[in-house]
Amino acid sequence: MSDIYDLAVIGGGIMGSAAACRAAAGGMRVIVIEQQTIGSGASGVNAGTLSLQIKRVKLMPYAVKGHELWEHAGAHVGFHKTGGITLAFNQREADLLHERMALKREAGAPIELISPARVAELEPNLSRKVVAASWSAEDGYANASLTGAYYRARMETAGVAIREHTPVTAIDSNGGSFELATSAGPIRATRLLLACGAWLKSAAAMIGLDLPVRARVNTVSVTERGPPLVGTVIGHATGLLTLKQKPNGSVLIGGGWQGTGSPEQGRGCVDPETLLPNLRLAMFAVPGLDRFRVVRSWTGFEANVPDFYPLAGAAPGIENAFLLGCVRGGYTIGPYIGALMGDLILGREPELPLFDPGRFANPAAAAA
Ligand SMILES: Cc1cc2nc3c(=O)[nH]c(=O)nc-3n(C[C@H](O)[C@H](O)[C@H](O)COP(=O)(O)OP(=O)(O)OC[C@H]3O[C@@H](n4cnc5c(N)ncnc54)[C@H](O)[C@@H]3O)c2cc1C
DSSP states (O other): OOOOEHHHEESSSSHHHHHHHHHHTTTOEEEEEEEOOOOOHHHSOOOOOGGGGGGOOGGHHHHHHHHHHHHHGGGGTEEEEOOOEEEEEHHHHHHHHHHHHHHHHHHHOOOOOOHHHHHHHHOOSOOOOEEEEEEEEOOOEEOOOGGGHHHHHHHHHHHHHOOOOOOOEEOOOOOTTHHHHHHHOOOOOOOOOOOGGGGGGHHHHHTTOOOOOOEEEEEEEEEEOOSSSSEEEEETTTTTTTTOOOOSSSSESSSOOOOOOOOGGOOOOHHHHHHHHHHHHHHHHSSSGGGGEEEEEEEEEEEEEOOOOOOEETTTSSTTTEEOOOOHHHHHHHHHHHHHHHHHTTTTOOSOOOOOGTTTTHHHHHHH
16 A cells, blocks of 8 residues: 555544544545444434533533534534423422533523423423423534434545545554554554544554543433424433434433443443433423333443543644544534644644643553
């Protein structure tokens, strides 16, 4: 293989694909290498919730920008701006809601507190046990299963080379360029971006970095189609519920309840011990859901590091290597932070600051 790319991106999720598009738009020759298919990781199996009400305060400006990008993608990703309501059913939850939403408002999120009577006006089929609630007109959802098709088309238009079903198994970083070992033969590039989602720890180990990346095993369920119950995105003060009814009548239920398994084992499993409380909370919030049958529940891996902020920046101690991942609420934020990463790789100043992975990486391991 004689081609040397300006940038090799390992991982064709939202993060890697968005960064690849930006780098290619900036004139780089880019290749994305994906072990399965584009958008088949967390980016394609998530709940698709775009809610400013469940984003961390420090990430709010990134989430606002992410919403704008998904809105711009529109029908290509099944975008719907429905508004969203977060519910509290007792005083403890109400206190939590007030405290969290006040901080998010300070950070620029258009969120207001609304009365239980207003909740009943907006969503007559919600539980009458609501004691407090918040509302954001900016909230909504998109269809995560369209992520792969959307980004594949964008990358093709931008001239990004794509290799699917091609796991990268080793990286040699000698001689001012990177040589990636893959099942389709070696791939060479002068710059490297690891955007491997929940597999970031093992990928970083290939360049000698020891990162404290862990994986959560989030569960999502979908019901059969039914009559209209809710029109907005419904959340809970604890963050343990996200719920929306799609135009076809099916209801998608998430909330970060944990399944079992690990990225190294290949796929996760739904755990009935956590699935049932997730569904009970959904039925408590929307009593009419008891007439809907769940047709499928699944899991996906979401990466994080101990401070729950992104890893996004230069790989410490390794020239021309970059890391991107561990973004909480990364479906919402991914398109934007990926583009910022592309700017950094192009040598441009990103519009908002990134999140230096050097705060976690073990430089001794990198030098080894
Ligand atoms: C079930 C679930 C529900 C979620 N719900 C929401 C939500 O409602 N709203 C929200 O904002 N966020 C949500 N998230 C979070 C969001 O989905 C993730 O933060 C985001 O998709 C991560 O994108 P990524 O590109 O970093 O990772 P991924 O999409 O996982 O992409 C990483 C890619 O790297 C590939 N890869 C890894 N190692 C290699 C290798 N060695 N060689 C080649 N390829 C490799 C993988 O196959 C994978 O496709 C949810 C996550 C999960 C799991």
